[in-house]
Amino acid sequence: MAITAIPSSSREYLHVTVTGDYTTAMPVEIAIVPYGIEPSDADWAPASWQGGQARILIGPGSTVGELDEGLYGVWVRVTTPEEAPVLHSGTIKITSAGCGGCGS
Numbered sequence: 001m002a003i004t005a006i007p008s009s010s011r012e013y014l015h016v017t018v019t020g021d022y023t024t025a026m027p028v029e030i031a032i033v034p035y036g037i038e039p040s041d042a043d044w045a046p047a048s049w050q051g052g053q054a055r056i057l058i059g060p061g062s063t064v065g066e067l068d069e070g071l072y073g074v075w076v077r078v079t080t081p082e083e084a085p086v087l088h089s090g091t092i093k094i095t096s097a098g099c100g101g102c103g104s
Contacts (some may be wrong), residue, residue, distance in 0.1 A: 008094050009059070013058075014030070016089045018052060023081030028048070028054045029076070032064060
């Protein structure tokens with residue numbers, strides 16, 4: 001599976017497929033943290049649903065803000081009446097501005 005590469009200067013929605021018995025009425029959050037680290041409570045940001053995917057706006061001017069160049073783990077948390085599973089959903093690579101998909 002290829003790692004998605006996003007320039008640090010890009011502001012765009014990051015879409016994450018969520019599988020399981022979840023509905024779009026359930027609150028969903030996304031955490032983007034340095035690769036290899038589990039998110040802490042402060043790392044979670046509200047996300048929204050689009051179809052079966054959770055999405056969050058990343059980059060300059062977003063709630064998440066501009067991410068430094070490097071590898072990041074993407075995590076999703078869906079809150080149900082009984083559970084709040086923390087799901088590792090993949091990895092993204094943030095590249096230097098103007099680099100595009102360098103090294104992907």
